[in-house]
Amino acid sequence: MNDIWQFQQTLTRRLSIGAGISILLGLGMFLFRTPLWNGIAFQFIGWGLIDLLIAWGGAAGTRKRRARLTGEQAAAAAPQEARNLARILWINTGLDVLYMLGGALVAVFPGASNPLWLGTGIGIFFQGAFLFVFDWVHAIQARRYR
Numbered sequence: 001m002n003d004i005w006q007f008q009q010t011l012t013r014r015l016s017i018g019a020g021i022s023i024l025l026g027l028g029m030f031l032f033r034t035p036l037w038n039g040i041a042f043q044f045i046g047w048g049l050i051d052l053l054i055a056w057g058g059a060a061g062t063r064k065r066r067a068r069l070t071g072e073q074a075a076a077a078a079p080q081e082a083r084n085l086a087r088i089l090w091i092n093t094g095l096d097v098l099y100m101l102g103g104a105l106v107a108v109f110p111g112a113s114n115p116l117w118l119g120t121g122i123g124i125f126f127q128g129a130f131l132f133v134f135d136w137v138h139a140i141q142a143r144r145y146r
Helices: 004-032 035-067 071-108 115-145
Strands: none
Touching: 004 035, 004 071, 004 115, 035 071, 035 115, 071 115
């Protein structure tokens, strides 16, 4: 049976995979040994680590909330759980737009004269873009569990 509890576990597993890919890409970017790539790499690694912590915390929280409920209680709580998840994902989608804007501003202003700052801004922008798509897609998918 596909339910909101399973969906949340799937979501956190997907975020963990995305975080792992981000970290690995970031580590690989250090091979280029330029300030631009180092700036991007630091952002990919840092955001990947934070996303990994968020995913692990989310998975643990979901397991804990689900474990307190019997089958009937879980079914009754599922619509509210779906609404809460969707609300969080929509808020995050809005924040992701701010991350992209912030990254663009960093790339344009301090990045205009400093390759490390340019890479930092690019890295922030791309991480925000990834999270925007991730949160937006999952917020739409969460609707079917209401």
